[in-house]
Amino acid sequence: xxxxxxxxxxxxxxxxxxxxxxxxxxxxxxxxxxxxxxxxxxxxxxxxxxxxxxxxxxxxxxxxxxxxxxxxxxxxxxxxxxxxxxxxxxxxxxxxxxxxxxxxxxxxxxxxxxxxxxxxxxxxxxxxxxxxxxxxxxxxxxxxxxxxxxxxxxxxxxxxxxxxxxxxxxxxxxxxxxxxxxxxxxxxxxxxxxxxxxxxxxxxxxxxxxxxxxxxxxxxxxxxxxxxxxxxxxxxxxxxxxxxxxxxxxxxxxxxxxxxxxxxxxxxxxxxxxxxxxxxxxxxxxxxxxxxxxxxxxxxxxxxxxxxxxxxxxxxxxxxxxxxxxxxxxxxxxxxxxxxxxxxxxxxxxxxxxxxxxxxxxxxxxxxxxxxxxxxxxxxxxxxxxxxxxxxxxxxxxxxxxxxxxxxxxxxxxxxxxxxxxxxxxxxxxxxxxxxxxxxxxxxxxxxxxxxxxxxxxxxxxxxxxxxx
Numbered sequence: 001x002x003x004x005x006x007x008x009x010x011x012x013x014x015x016x017x018x019x020x021x022x023x024x025x026x027x028x029x030x031x032x033x034x035x036x037x038x039x040x041x042x043x044x045x046x047x048x049x050x051x052x053x054x055x056x057x058x059x060x061x062x063x064x065x066x067x068x069x070x071x072x073x074x075x076x077x078x079x080x081x082x083x084x085x086x087x088x089x090x091x092x093x094x095x096x097x098x099x100x101x102x103x104x105x106x107x108x109x110x111x112x113x114x115x116x117x118x119x120x121x122x123x124x125x126x127x128x129x130x131x132x133x134x135x136x137x138x139x140x141x142x143x144x145x146x147x148x149x150x151x152x153x154x155x156x157x158x159x160x161x162x163x164x165x166x167x168x169x170x171x172x173x174x175x176x177x178x179x180x181x182x183x184x185x186x187x188x189x190x191x192x193x194x195x196x197x198x199x200x201x202x203x204x205x206x207x208x209x210x211x212x213x214x215x216x217x218x219x220x221x222x223x224x225x226x227x228x229x230x231x232x233x234x235x236x237x238x239x240x241x242x243x244x245x246x247x248x249x250x251x252x253x254x255x256x257x258x259x260x261x262x263x264x265x266x267x268x269x270x271x272x273x274x275x276x277x278x279x280x281x282x283x284x285x286x287x288x289x290x291x292x293x294x295x296x297x298x299x300x301x302x303x304x305x306x307x308x309x310x311x312x313x314x315x316x317x318x319x320x321x322x323x324x325x326x327x328x329x330x331x332x333x334x335x336x337x338x339x340x341x342x343x344x345x346x347x348x349x350x351x352x353x354x355x356x357x358x359x360x361x362x363x364x365x366x367x368x369x370x371x372x373x374x375x376x377x378x379x380x381x382x383x384x385x386x387x388x389x390x391x392x393x394x395x396x397x398x399x400x401x402x403x404x405x406x407x408x409x410x411x412x413x414x415x416x417x418x419x420x421x422x423x424x425x426x427x428x429x430x431x432x433x434x435x436x437x438x439x440x441x442x443x444x445x446x447x448x449x450x451x452x453x454x455x456x457x458x459x460x461x462x463x464x465x466x467x468x469x
Contacts, residue, residue, distance in 0.1 A: 009189025243399025
């Protein structure tokens, strides 16, 4: 199968090629187009040309297009999911779930509204607030959930009347390019353009003078670079930059009962999930018990190629990411930490790292304060809840956090956690109708739901003076 970029409604190829690996084997499985700067100009120009006509449609007409997009993507779900599993490594069933969620996202978004808001209506004036599209949106998605994290940008941007130039991660371009081809069947030419390329293409896209808003999900470092570039033109940004989410187990909590939920929340997508549990704080007297329970679950977990139906957890996205996770664990051990299970890079092909539980970490260890983005669970003891909250907040991240135990105590503590979302007795529960975003280095703005839709609009006030007598 030859998968091409989509520009102005046409399938476009290029001489430059981008090798794509299967992370379960390390072998190159395909080549994607490496977009040239001239082709990027064409994509932005096509989006700009299509935008006025797209914005001129009624909101209901744009909704109908979104509903059709969801149907078309759902019909192509099996094909897209198998591409996604092959290039990202996740089990096929998880890839099917991601594509299905992405298809449904169009329908959920189509239920939202941008109704005008009456601000003043009296003898002095009639003042209303409306929401206007920005124009051309640059959407850049990461490799961990490439389809859903692209479509949760594309769907609200389109409903708001924008057009989009979408760039997937260079590690996972195939499935997104295929989605671009599928969606051309139900969108006017130029409304959605999909281009692929290396990191330099992302910089060219976010600095392009034709871009009116940038929506990016990815690393803190790249997000900071985008913010600097955007500042030069005052281009608005929506940045979701990952997290180092803590889970605090309260003194009354039953660690035997909650261990499976904590394990699942930490190991989702082999830990490659911005809102995964990245560190667990537990009363010191319960630390060994919880670490042992989590280790037992880790030993039973089935790690392998995503194409194998028995696989529960796939590889990491690249050798570089696998090596980074391994180096953080090794550095923690050198600092005095103890590996309860895992912690050894397996022999053989692929970018695998075993589910790993680490404890006895000295406070401030890199494995505690940095986002490791892998299948490692640091279990850290605390003397009192105040210490746990202080350590939970003592990083540059502020995406999410969770509290486990008595609901009343958890509610009382939630306001002290410096993050965008606090979950109680669960973690990572993301929903289409609930805004999601972080604070500090975890990003700017929110996505999902009505507030997420508003991020793709700018306010416009219509002020009509009352007739003079």
